[in-house]
Amino acid sequence: MLKIFICESNEDHRIKHENVIANYLKMSDLDCQLELSSDNPKHLLDYLSASEPDYSLFFIAIDLGKQNMNGFKLAESIRNICPYARIVFITSHVTHMSFTFTYKLEILDYIVKDKLKYVADKIIENIEWVYDEYKTYHKSHENISFPVKDKEIMRFIDIDDILYFETSCEDHYIILHHLGGHLKFRGNLVDISNYCDSFMQTHQSYVVNIRNIYSISLKERWVQMTDGGVCMIAQRRLPEVKNRIQDYSQINLV
Secondary structure, X not given: OEXXXXXXXXXXXXXXXXXXXXXXXXXXXXXXXXXXXEOOHHHHHHHHHHHOOOOEEEEEEOOOOOOOOOHHHHHHHHXXXXXXXXXXXXXXXXHHHHHHHHHOOOOOEEEEOOOHHHHHHHHHHHHHHHHHHHHHHHHHHOOOEEEEEEOOEEEEEEHHHEEEEEEOOOOOXXXXXXXXXXXXXXXXXXXXXXXXXXXXXXXXXXXXXHHHEEEEEOOOOEEEEOOOOEEEOOHHHHHHHHHHHHHHHOOOOO
């Protein structure tokens, strides 16, 4: 899912941007959502640090009022957390554009606050453009590898080598079990389950790779992976798990 973020200190402008995005998404069938809208850059950065979305679109005002950072500094911080972020600046002053080179930022677009319809059209245009790019990115990475930030190193684990994911006792952390061992990283199971077709959430604490299921017990509600690891199946997820495994294996489960 493509996640959209807004940071705008002017409440009237922020609400208008939110309405444009919400109304457009209602009318479209795009797999994206307005994840967070705030007037506070620290609030946005705290949220990103906790969730680390892998591919997102940001609409940022350059002038953030009385906050202790401007839009350029915020964009710089976002880029450090989300290397695949797409950033659009919304500004009242065309002269601000030259500062992009000072901060060495890769910016997708500038929207000059002018007429409401112009701003709305530009917001929608950028959503459509980034969504098309996101689909290409997602397709190129699907069924190949899964990116994991291990401390300061970005690792790419082959999808075929991934066994399952489980929640850690440490908040906001996930443990990835793969053929070569395990890794702990920041993330959430909902986003992981949507990463590729062979990932399936069986329980609030588990996402399994269907390709590496060794056995399943519908009665006792568990799946066993090829390494011997056992993942529970929640009662409410049982029909979905059964159907997904049947579709993948072409074996009728009773």
